[in-house]
Amino acid sequence: MDDLDLIRDRAEAVGFAPAEHLAPARERLLAAARGDRPHRSRRWFWAAGASIGLAAAITAVVALAPAEQVGIGVGVANADPVRVLTEAAGAALEEPAKAPRPDQFLYVRTENPHHHIREVWLSVDGTRDGLIGDTEVTGCRDGKAPYSGPYDPAKKGTLEDCRPSPAYQADLPTTADAMLAYLDALPGTKDGDVSSMGKKVFMLAYERALTPASYAALFQAAAKVPGLKALDHVTDGAGRPGVGITWSFPPGSAPGAKPIVLVFDAGTHQFLGTDDSAVTVKTFVDEAGQRP
Template sequence: MNEDERVELVRLLPPPARPELSADRHRLLRGHLMSELREQPVRVRRGRPGRVVVPALAGGLALALVLTGGGSASGPDRSQAPQATQAPQAQPSAGSAPLNAAPVAAVRLLNQAADAADRAQDTTPRGDQFVYVKSVQTYPSTDEATGEATKGTPQNREIWRSVDGSRWGLLVMDGQRRPTGQDLKDPHARPDEPAPHPLGGGWLEPTPGNTGPSGYAYAAALPTDPDQLLAKLKADTKGQGPGPDQEAFATIGDILREQLVPSPVRAALYRAAARIPGVTVVDEVTDAVGRQGVAVARLDSGGVVETQWIFDRSSFEFLGERTVAVKDDGSWRKGEVTGQTTILGRAVVDQVGDRP
């Protein structure tokens, strides 16, 4: 066969089929990609104020390789074979953000926080002890006459929660004692409510079993597999809130905010949050006491308020949570902080009223 005949035969043959990757190979390559992303530091390119913009080229190409099953180095050489005609690729519209920019940054930050939690050394409390959390909170109040929201003022907050839920807890806000059931002559008040505590504040009823997100037993019993954890949170909150994704995000925040969460569960919570669609990164965030940090955020279903979890830039410690208006809406202007909780300390103590 001469050269002309060979070329003509090649032209008539169909192009070689592209090798398809098995499902296991897809998962392996995707896992390798995500590991590389976790190991890379967050690099910030200044774009719009307050947002992290991450170049998408490397991640986008790698994901394209994994998802399309592109050939490996050992695949057939098609450099001399005719290529199938490909439809032109759609181009992003002018001004659009790079594909994967915010999701990749959010996954990276949450995985860094999870890795830091994995390295943390825990103190496991006894059932007869209390989890103590000190914070500064600012939340709006509503004028009963007009129904309008008014901006709150910062308040120091201390809370003692029973580890096993069998004992009375205590909540103290700026040393003020809030009315209890007995003060209000509530006929449904428990007759065994303790006498007022010397620190003031109000008593928190025992919660045997600690079955809610604010209980230590609930947090300690959560799965450490992120997928199983996210599935449980969605099952536990089914039918609540604006939707399963937003409710799962809010519930993770509830667990992290005023509880002592074992480090394996804390790491799983961060990795579970990285699997929730719509989570983004906000750079250069300042908490209520002036600490600089970086946040992951998610917009609520109404598109008015964004919930942000603030982390220390170096240690990736959870510093607190805040909500920010993303548009003008009656009482709030775009960019205003509508509420926040800044964590100042956590500890395990033996008695209600004990401080570390």
């Protein structure tokens, strides 16, 4: 392995500091080397030990720079999951709070690592017909909707009882404890199953719209879930870098089960999606099929 290989391997592991921070760090490193060794040792340091010195210099420059000055972003190295989610809650509170009209649609565009694009148009109040791709999603009007169960010729064209499923949920809790209780009460929760809690957080953050206060409460509630893990240097489904937050599967889970990894931008702390599906557009439009 030559000098360039050492530099490349070390740089990929720890990242680079910005150029304006390199010079002071380099001078401190050189001053320490000059002050701690006699003339002969200094010459050996740069001649016989050049490869080791170069790799060490890269590490020292990064280590001397504060985390927020390193090119890998705030909180990426040794990320604290509670801090990441708390900062995500703060970022959510800064989002515009204007509510959509009941007759509008939530448009969400997502992308996976294979560049497959998914588009959905979901009724804001749940009463209008939306779209998932090219497939119509019927709304629930006056407590009735066209039958949509398993194929049954006898039920074709009949109506069934329903409840609207609004894409915009303005009535969700706005405090962490109340949101945690709300999530616990949703179907599918098992005692101690933090993975199912993670899925519920994902469900609300992904293809649903909440008020900024409820989004903040959602991430604050997630921060209270035990067993959180932060993953460094992950990318979302569109390849955007960020910090990952995940939960462990409970004992007895199916072999090969893959936990959800929620991805947050390392700089802005905004929710980006997951490691296999990125939310690239989320907004409100006037008609199903309309793009912003």
